[in-house]
Amino acid sequence: MTVPQARPTSIRIFLADGTPEGLRIVEKSNWTGRAVVANRSQFERALTRSEMAQPGVYVLTGLTEEGAAKLYVGEADALGERIKQHVAGKEFWTRAIAFTSTNEGLNKANVRYLEARLLALAKAANQWAVENTAYPAPPPLNEADIADAEWFLAEMLVIFPLLGIDAFESASSQADATSVESVEPPLTLHLNERGAKGTGKEITGGFVVLKGSLARAEETASIHEYMREQRQMLKARGVLALHEGQLVFTQDFRFSSPSTAAGVLVGGASNGRTAWKDASGKTLKALQDARLATL
Known part of the structure; x- marks a missing residue:
């Protein structure tokens, strides 16, 4: 559509x-x-x-x-x-x-x-x-x-x-949307660390993790309570489902920040600005800094 x-x-x-x-x-x-x-x-x-x-x-x-x-x-x-x-x-x-x-x-x-x-x-x-x-x-x-x-x-x-x-508003519609400033949809980013493998897109006011992304089933000992509750909530509502020892996203889901999205995937604290990267390996931080430098 x-x-x-x-x-x-x-x-x-x-x-x-x-x-x-x-x-x-x-x-x-x-x-x-x-x-x-x-x-x-x-x-x-x-x-x-x-x-x-x-x-x-x-x-x-x-x-x-x-x-x-x-x-x-x-x-x-x-x-x-x-x-x-x-x-x-x-x-x-x-x-x-x-x-x-x-x-x-x-x-x-x-x-x-x-x-x-x-x-x-x-x-x-x-x-x-x-x-x-x-x-x-x-x-x-x-x-x-x-x-x-x-x-x-x-x-x-x-x-x-x-x-x-x-x-x-579904996370999918925001991940595919264009704005008056751009005719291109948000760039697809990738996370691959601590056994988690996810794809996602930075959107206005948040970050969307895409369907099919794989999160670690285990959680770190130091995981914040908020992050643990986020993962439990997503499992209870069927957004995360256990599959072959990992948790798979059954739909696109919108998070408030790239770090929250990354933390849910890896089962612990994570800096989303460095964990998410484009296909060439540039971090989200580098991409954001490059956009600011052109203004």
């Missing part, structure tokens, strides 16, 4: 409380949608917003007990009333992002469709833990309504990463 090239756009984030981590309202140029973003501790303030009385789809984000990113996706006729039920019903979440329409363009069928599509994307990407236990099928819509809902969804997916949510 050809990944579309990113295009410049304008997004406005209004700080309703005047603070970066306070109540935020997010809008995008030429879009009828609007997002209300509130931390759990500020949710009472969010309930006073008129948007929260409207139909929409919402995402709750937080962490698992092991510290991995986790989310819950839902829909509601009245966003505020529904999310308020989760204050007592769900403990994990620390932030809510609620999407609605500024022109009353979302109805029950639309928001059910958006909920189903977001859940399907999160499941397929397998980047975050998902709190939902059911994955409903999209409701039947006519062709025009599906087109409208997909357009609304596409705009939501542009906004989510700005809020630190990359659960709906």
Whole structure:
């Protein structure tokens, strides 16, 4: 599949409380949608917003007990009333992002469709833990309504990463993507040390380890607890599977840094900037330094 090239756009984030981590309202140029973003501790303030009385789809984000990113996706006729039920019903979440329409363009069928599509994307990407236990099928819509809902969804997916949510985008799509600065996809890099053999790509804001990469099954005695938990989480979710004495990546997976990616592969601490190399043996550090030298 050809990944579309990113295009410049304008997004406005209004700080309703005047603070970066306070109540935020997010809008995008030429879009009828609007997002209300509130931390759990500020949710009472969010309930006073008129948007929260409207139909929409919402995402709750937080962490698992092991510290991995986790989310819950839902829909509601009245966003505020529904999310308020989760204050007592769900403990994990620390932030809510609620999407609605500024022109009353979302109805029950639309928001059910958006909920189903977001859940399907999160499941397929397998980047975050998902709190939902059911994955409903999209409701039947006519062709025009599906087109409208997909357009609304596409705009939501542009906004989510700005809020630190990359659960709906597969690592594969980022590894193959081009940007406005370059027509070439990210360079494939290689790691071959301590019995681990992996391939990956540096992307904006992280590093993708590619499907088929082999990680050591053993861990060093000095492995950091965070790294051990990362490996356990990946095994529990089927991203890492035991094969002939090694752990194989069953899908592309995105990490926050090249060092975290390298550490998971080798089962211990690793400097990703020197562990990852291109086909000619140049380290990621050397490649980064060379790019900076041309500016």
